[in-house]
Amino acid sequence: MIFPTAARAIEPSLTAITPYLEKVLAEHPRSHQARSDVERARAEAEVLAQPLYNPELGFSGEHKRTPAGTDSGTGETTWTRVVEVSLTTDFGAKQQRRSEIGTQGVDVANAGEAEARLALVSEALTRLARYQGAQDKEALAARQEAAMASFVRLAERQRKAGDSSAADLSLARLALAETARLRADARVDLARAREEVRGLCACVPDEIAPLPPQLPIEDAVVGEDIDRVLDRHPILRGLRARVEVARSELRLSEEERIPDPTFRLGGGSEGDATLVTFGVSVPIPVLNSGSAKVRASGRGLVTAEAAEATARREIATELAAARASYVEAHRGWRMWRDQAMAPIEQQAALMERMWLGGEITATDYFIQIRETARVAQQGSELKTSAWTSLATVLKASNGFETFMGLAP
Helix, strand or coil: CCCCCCCCCCCHHHHHHHHHHHHHHHHCHHHHHHHHHHHHHHHHHHHHCCCCCCCEEEEEEEEEEECCCCCCCCCEEEEEEEEEEEEECCCCCHHHHHHHHHHHHHHHHHHHHHHHHHHHHHHHHHHHHHHHHHHHHHHHHHHHHHHHHHHHHHHHHHHHHCCCCHHHHHHHHHHHHHHHHHHHHHHHHHHHHHHHHHHHHCCCHHHCCCCCCCCCCHHHHHCCCHHHHHHHCHHHHHHHHHHHHHHHHHHHHHHCCCCCCEEEEEEEEECCEEEEEEEEECCCCCCCCCHHHHHHHHHHHHHHHHHHHHHHHHHHHHHHHHHHHHHHHHHHHHHHHHHCHHHHHHHHHHHHHHHHCCCCCHHHHHHHHHHHHHHHHHHHHHHHHHHHHHHHHHHHHCCHHHHHCCCC
């Protein structure tokens, strides 16, 4: 599976955005790059599984001429021809260790692919939350601008009727100018967020399903045992595989200290005689005994084990912080939704009636409308924060398959 997790029920409310996340995972170049790394590791494992040595075929010849002696009028010429086959033999488990390193390298690449895809889907959810949050902010800014435009029109009518002062009209116009600037800022943020989503999914952001109003409850997200989460986390799986690679490299360096002999067998002729040749040669580890490589490999293993322990502690800390952040963000959004959403919808109309009825001044009306808009914007920010916190905690806990229903 893409993100191996414990079997738990998928959160139904989150499956609406699964097609968007699957599209990102299927089409983004980072996914293809991670898959290519796996294929390369498999090819390298196949290379490492090959035999260390090939047999060698050798030809040799010798021409020997005996000078003429006193007893013989002419010298003697002799040809020696020899054909030999030689093979260096692995006198240990070098080939087995190399094959182990190749297999473990594939494990490293598989974990790296899972890590890359986990980061990609987390980024996709975060960008979507920010984009849809920017949409909410722009819509709020548009409503606030419309309210201030209505404020200006009412102030102008009241000014003509002599029911308000020039100061009230000036205040209304200043308020409209301020809200126009706020909406322009919101449009800039929305345009940036839209292009960030488009660049990730190569799709039309407005066609992506909206994030549901309900988020997973805190216990469902943070209730699993941390050690179980860490054991299946792709970063730690990759580091554990690197530890095994380092351990196999240490064993290989120890095996390489054992010299590999070369055996030779051949035949030929010397003049009219038949020759059978054989021999063996063994390297003498005098100038380089291989002990330095063993020490270096040992330090490499210690470093890999330390890296795994460090990462485990850091990810555990990150996971605990992400869980706490999600709990607080979710509670804040839920409280705002339950307590402030309905009053905000009624506040603007109520303030307008009170101002027109003379119960509050134009300044009070402006302050109340601005405060209402600020609280509404806080609600949008709380929702965005809750969703980005969910993306962070699902990345830290490797929980996207569980909660988003991503296909393996």
